[in-house]
Amino acid sequence: MTSSHILERSVKSLPLKWYYDDKHHTKEVSKIWSKEWFYACHENALKEPLSYITVNIDNFNVVVLRDKNNSLVAYINTCRHRGSILCKEKQGKLKSNLLTCPYHQWAYNASDGRLIKTTSIIDPKNFKKSDHSLVKVKMKVWHGLIFLNFNNKAKWDLKKVFVDYSSAFNKLNVEDYEVGHVWSKTINCNWKIFWENYSECLHCPNLHPELSDLVPLYGRRLVDIKDDPQWKKFINEKDPKFQGGLKNGAETWSMDGSAQGHKTKYLEDQKDFPGYIYMTTWPSMFLAIFTDHIRTVRILPLGNETTEVTAEWLFTSKTINDKNYKMKSVVDFSVTVMEQDGEACELNQKGVHNPSIKSGVLMPEEYEIKKFHDWLKRKI
Numbered sequence: 001m002t003s004s005h006i007l008e009r010s011v012k013s014l015p016l017k018w019y020y021d022d023k024h025h026t027k028e029v030s031k032i033w034s035k036e037w038f039y040a041c042h043e044n045a046l047k048e049p050l051s052y053i054t055v056n057i058d059n060f061n062v063v064v065l066r067d068k069n070n071s072l073v074a075y076i077n078t079c080r081h082r083g084s085i086l087c088k089e090k091q092g093k094l095k096s097n098l099l100t101c102p103y104h105q106w107a108y109n110a111s112d113g114r115l116i117k118t119t120s121i122i123d124p125k126n127f128k129k130s131d132h133s134l135v136k137v138k139m140k141v142w143h144g145l146i147f148l149n150f151n152n153k154a155k156w157d158l159k160k161v162f163v164d165y166s167s168a169f170n171k172l173n174v175e176d177y178e179v180g181h182v183w184s185k186t187i188n189c190n191w192k193i194f195w196e197n198y199s200e201c202l203h204c205p206n207l208h209p210e211l212s213d214l215v216p217l218y219g220r221r222l223v224d225i226k227d228d229p230q231w232k233k234f235i236n237e238k239d240p241k242f243q244g245g246l247k248n249g250a251e252t253w254s255m256d257g258s259a260q261g262h263k264t265k266y267l268e269d270q271k272d273f274p275g276y277i278y279m280t281t282w283p284s285m286f287l288a289i290f291t292d293h294i295r296t297v298r299i300l301p302l303g304n305e306t307t308e309v310t311a312e313w314l315f316t317s318k319t320i321n322d323k324n325y326k327m328k329s330v331v332d333f334s335v336t337v338m339e340q341d342g343e344a345c346e347l348n349q350k351g352v353h354n355p356s357i358k359s360g361v362l363m364p365e366e367y368e369i370k371k372f373h374d375w376l377k378r379k380i
């Protein structure tokens with residue numbers, strides 16, 4: 001969340017119907033999810049040759065895999081025979097460099113998607129295997145982060161992909177980070193509700209007591225010191241409540257605030273590093289960068305009122321291999337916060353079905369939500 005101006009006037013939020021209406025959801029899937037880059041996983045989640053993950057977006061299913069030659073590739077996870085799903089699990093490992101359909105066992109080359117064999121007694125004369133290859137999904141591996149796009153003509157443009165981009169990211173060699181932990185949860189809310197929740201801290205003291213203690217500015221319901229119109233008055237205050245950043249003595253987002261060593265020197269040396277940096281890419285992901293780890297959070301709609309949230313905790317290999325490192329302390333802290341947010345999102349979703357209320361309203365601190373809504377409206 002970068003600094004921005006608070007809203008001078010309250011503005012209408014999106015029509016409440018947009019959070020549950022099937023027709024509207026279909027529109028968002030075709031105008032946004034079928035066209036924008038979305039995040040799959042860190043490439044080290046697919047470290048071993050033949051390992052794969054499957055990714056669901058609404059009714060689409062994609063399989064992302066590393067083939068026997070170590071190349072990454074993604075396909076629509078649908079058999080070209082009669083449309084069965086190919087890989088059934090969320091993650092797994094192929095037995096060979098073949099994708100074999102669990103239904104009638106057509107087999108495809110995992111490296112290029114070519115149909116290798118059918119199981120019919122004879123292939124008809126007018127049947128050409130080459131007409132029935134798997135459908136590739138466009139992929140961009142950027143600093144080790146795998147992004148996909150259903151639009152095969154899509155171009156990767158960093159300036160358009162990331163809303164909030166931090167150049168600090170370039171110095172971190174994120175491609176070398178290891179995936180220490182993955183957590184996933186299905187939340188009963190529209191995907192936009194999750195983003196809105198992420199974009200403000202009006203709810204922080206109420207819903208996140210632990211986080212509001214760790215980041216005292218959040219306890220004031222603010223994400224940026226300049227969100228307070230009186231901020232200049234506090235410019236010389238040392239208290240992180242007014243300056244932002246972690247509470248005194250804390251080093252990272254963890255249960256006790258400690259970073260257990262292996263801090264990134266580059267970040268440590270930054271004088272104005274507040275202890276966390278956020279990078280956002282709509283519609284599917286944000287990154288939270290800390291001195292000792294990076295967390296990716298992927299947000300994908302499973303339907304118009306169901307959202308899958310998946311977090312990866314990335315650590316340097318030095319940290320991963322340190323037996324004394326308390327990874328659990330880092331993971332548990334963020335899970336606590338994300339569970340609290342998940343609950344709030346579900347409450348929000350439950351309330352939107354109300355034909356007598358057409359839309360809500362955005363207050364001054366909700367400028368980031370306004371930006372998100374403006375982006376969304378442009379896209380659809």
Ligand code: FES
Pocket residue numbers: 079080081082083084101102103104105106
């Ligand atoms: S549907 Fe895949 S082999 Fe028949």
Ligand SMILES: [Fe+2]
Pocket residue numbers: 197198203204208341
């Ligand atoms: Fe929150």
